[in-house]
Amino acid sequence: MITSPSDWPLWRKVIFRFTAIYLGFYCINFFGFAQLPLINTVYGIYTAAEKAVIEWLNQYLFHIKDVLVPVAGSGDTSFGYAALCFHSLMALVGTALWSLLDRKRPSYETAYYWLIVGLRYYVSMVSFVYGIIKVYAQQMPFPNLSQFATPIGDLSPMRLAWFFIGYSQPYEVFSGVMECVAGALLIFRRTSTLGALVAAGVFLNVAMMNLAYNIPVKLFSMHLFVFSCILLLTDAQRLLRFFVLNQPTEPLPPAYAFSEKWMQTTRILLKVVFIGLFIVFPFYSSYQSSLHPFNDAPPKEVLTTxxxxxxxxxxxxxxxxxxxxxxxxxxxxxxxxxxxxxxxxxxxxxxxxxxxxxxxxxxxxxxxxxxxxxxxxxxxxxxxxxxxxxxxxxxxxxxxxxxxxxxxxxxxxxxxxxxxxxxxxxxx
The missing domain is CATH 2.40.128.270 (Lipocalin)
Incomplete structure (x- = not known):
């Protein structure tokens, strides 16, 4: 049992349905799934089908642009905005149908619990993906001679921000460590609230930099900040009592109780697989890359720098x-x-x-x-x-x-x- 059952008001049930459907459509598009064996095949089929539907809807309904520019490097392309419209439309339609077909259900306590668990792991996964490459200072490399020779007035705001971070390896590593700390805390339920607090701070900073320097990852970074805030909402009352009202708080509600031993074993196994795929392997891969960095690998024949x-x-x-x-x-x-x-x-x-x-x-x-x-x-x-x-x-x-x-x-x-x-x- 997760919490004592109680009837949810209608507005809460509607918001839950919309959020669950939207998160499902949005999170399944994470590019990291394309790198996983077996999953990449299903991921490729799904994304191809979704792309066709989005382009059709854009032609007859959204009208973002006549020809959509696909997401490649930039997430803020016309296709990215068309996908945002598609996910919102599917969530609206799905919420309406779900509300009609399941209007008598008093609450979604169990479904809400697992939605938050899934969102925790999604934010954790993204935190590690971006945090690890920063830990090894691989996302924003130190400027080369050509970039030093470029007048600052010729740079784009994004490139200026990239050089600002890449210039200082300690700062970039610190940024990566904070993202990894958020990801690690989110894996474990007892530290998930602290992890959500750290993640909210980290991704708010990332989102503000993307907005202020016109970096084309605005949609993604704002989603990550909102997702972190959704995780915090699960403990909103406890946080309010502790930080604002200076009142004692109740302990964390008991976790979901697995009725069978194989369920508990499966839970542990899935967590180990997650840690291996999204923490151990990326750390090892980035470490290997750091041994032979792109700029320091001497070619067989090269002119003097x-x-x-x-x-x-x-x-x-x-x-x-x-x-x-x-x-x-x-x-x-x-x-x-x-x-x-x-x-x-x-x-x-x-x-x-x-x-x-x-x-x-x-x-x-x-x-x-x-x-x-x-x-x-x-x-x-x-x-x-x-x-x-x-x-x-x-x-x-x-x-x-x-x-x-x-x-x-x-x-x-x-x-x-x-x-x-x-x-x-x-x-x-």
Whole structure:
């Protein structure tokens, strides 16, 4: 028995029905399920069917946009808002039908208990997914040379926030630890209220950052904050008495009593599986990735990292245009780099053109690509290194001849030094 049975007022039953249906539709779409064996197949079939229904409803009912942009990296796309409308519509329709078919039921104590348990584990799961990659400082990496060379005025608000967090590894790790603490506390019923308090604080901060810096995870982060508040509502009276009214509170109501031993065994087994899938395995995977970080894995052949000024730029055709001329070139550690140019042949981000490259020292060539992982080349140039501070590139770019002489620039960025002082006599 969970609590003493009592009749619920109509408004509470209606709110419960709506919340239960909405949470079911929303939580089943968590992207982490796509990584789980067996579950990923069912997840793929369901999401494909739901996508078709959402697109049909958008065409005839929602009218968010003529063509919906799918959720990929950004959760605040037109498809994301259409999905929000779909989940709300299903919850409204489902609530109406449920209320008609089950109008005589006095309460939903047992169903409410299990709904809260499921929501606890969902918020815990998400907390660990995002917290673990922050613990290893993998979500927001430290800015590279190209990013340091980008004027702050050229950055988007989101990128500025990303650099703000990624610049300080201790701050990012602290953020991740707090998310993991919230997730760990939510797993166990005795500490779930404290976990919900921590989660509400963590996700309120995340939601406010997403809103203030226009980070496209607003819908998801606000949902997580609301979910944390729903968990707190289960103890609202006890929290009010303890924190506000300064009155003694009652102990936590007894947990659900399993009538059979196999039920208790299954409960423990499911908790162990959850901890293994969403805590142990992600921690191990992130640890392995931290041993060979993306920016520190030395390729077999790579140009010396640094900033190079363009000492000479000789070309014909379209690249003779001043806006397309190369002003400087930066080579990074991981077979990538950037150029100060507006040439859309490359990936333009925040005023710089980004590229990947492959160096062939045997044939003295360098292959430029849009990304390091791409198999297709944009163009191939002859690459000569007269000395450690000079790079000469010659060849053709889209039928235009090109010769570039690069000279290393001994430039350092004070921000890259990461100073820390307990005592500062002047404002930096």
């Amino acid at each position: 640094g900033i190079f000024d363009v000492a000479s730029f000789e070309t014909s055709g379209r690249m003779a245009t001043d806006s397309l001329r190369w002003k400087d070139v930066i080579f990074e550690k991981n077979n990538s780099g950037s150029i100060q140019t507006t040439d859309t042949l490359f990936r333009i981000r925040y005023g710089r053109a980004y590229f990947g490259y492959k160096l062939d020292s045997l044939h003295q060539t360098i292959s430029f690509k849009k990304r390091s992982s791409d198999s297709a080349n944009l163009f191939i140039l002859q690459c000569t290194l007269p000395d450690t501070n000079t790079v000469i590139l010659k060849g053709k770019v889209q039928n235009d001849s090109l010769k570039v002489v690069l000279k290393r620039k001994n430039k350092t960025f004070p921000l890259a030094k990461k100073p820390f002082d307990w005592m500062l006599e002047t404002v930096p």
